[in-house]
Each structure stands twice: as structure tokens, then as C-alpha cells.
Amino acid sequence: ELKVEQNPLFLSMQEGKNYTIYCNYSTTSDRLYWYRQDPGKSLESLFVLLSNGAVKQEGRLMASLDTKARLSTLHITAAVHDLSATYFCALTTGTASKLTFGTGTRLQVTL
Amino acid sequence: DAGVTQSPTHLIKTRGQQVTLRCSPKSGHDTVSWYQQALGQGPQFIFQYYEEEERQRGNFPDRFSGHQFPNYSSELNVNALLLGDSALYLCASSSVTGAYEQYFGPGTRLTVT
Secondary structure: OOOEEEEOOEEEEEOOOOEEEEEEEOOOOOEEEEEEEOOOOOEEEEEEEOOOOOEEEEOOEEEEEEOOOOEEEEEEOOOOHHHOEEEEEEEEOOOOOOOEEOOOEEEEEEO | OOOOEEEOOEEEEOOOOOEEEEEEOOOOOOEEEEEEEOOOOOOEEEEEEEOOEEEEEOOOOOOEEEEEOOOOOEEEEEOOOOHHHOEEEEEEEEOHHHOOOOEEOOOEEEEEO
């Protein structure tokens, strides 16, 4: 059974500084997704990573995937308040298209 | 192009009652998945429907059932509600042509008292 762990669970960030969220998973996966969720809202898709070494960037966020280490990272550059939210990684495996989510990382950006 | 829609937005039910939640997929999508998200946790997969049949199921009791209609819309039914069923219920749609990338609806917040 696929297990997905994220750390840290909570991250208090200072504006302007850089931070990294880690997503570890237990078995081979087809695709890795990163989602953002604002309080009480639905999930917003940020990135889809398909292969080893994949890197995607959008604004201050950059996601990467190392399938050999079964690790994905979400790097935040020069944090700003608008990035405050909960971030989830999620994976699909084999022919199953169901998503297995990590525990989530709540980011809070302070001045 | 309308995205995934869900109804109702919120509802409050009493223990033991039954509830039906509805989802309309994004245009062009033929697969609907349902997830339960308890407060402070990640979403948990309930089941997935394709061609009007349940294709995959997560670790949820039989009290949770669903249906998919010919127009690809879907319903989630929960019987004999428990306090622990209080959660945000998310519907996601996808298609094989889109490599099953899932698009989430706004969710239905269910409170069981």
C-alpha cells in the first residue's frame, strides 16, 4: 500500500526567505502532483511530475522529482504572504488513477 | 468551459440520516472520483466511477455508495450518518485522454450533529 509522508507538517516562513517542503513515498509511482488548498476551499493543481529528474517552476514555486529516492520537493523562493496555504503532494500508481495524498504542509508567511 | 461543480455547498444532517451529494464533471471528462477530507487531514479516496460502474474503491464502509449517470454526472450517498462523517467531500473529474489528471470541484461541507 502506498504511503505518502510530508514534512514539515507546519512551516512558519518569513517573507523574503527560501524554504523547502519534502514529500516521501513508499512505492513506485506513475505521477506526482502538488496541490494548494486555502482554508475551507478546494484543491488547486500546481504541478504534475512524470519522470525522474522532472523539474517544474511557476512563479516562486519550484517542484522536483527524484524517483530513485522516492522524493519530491517543493521549493519556495522569497516567500510572500500570498503563499500562505496548505500544500499537499499526491501520487497515482500503476493503472489506478486514484490519488493518495500526503499529510499536508501548512505554510504561514509572516512579515 | 464550466469546471467541476458540486451541490449543495453546505449541509447539516443528524446522526442516522441519509445524505446525497452531487457532482457534475468538467466538460469532456468521463470519470468521477470522490474524496473525503476530514478537518486538518489530506483527502481520502472513497471510490471512482467510469461508464456508470464503480471502478475502484477505497477503505470506506458500504454505507458509502455512489452512482454515475449517462451524462457522466455522479452522486455520493451516505446512509446512517455518523458524527465522524463530518467532512469536506470533494469530487474530481478526469478522462483517459487527459491521462487521468484530476480536476477538483469546490466541495460539499457536510456537518453531522
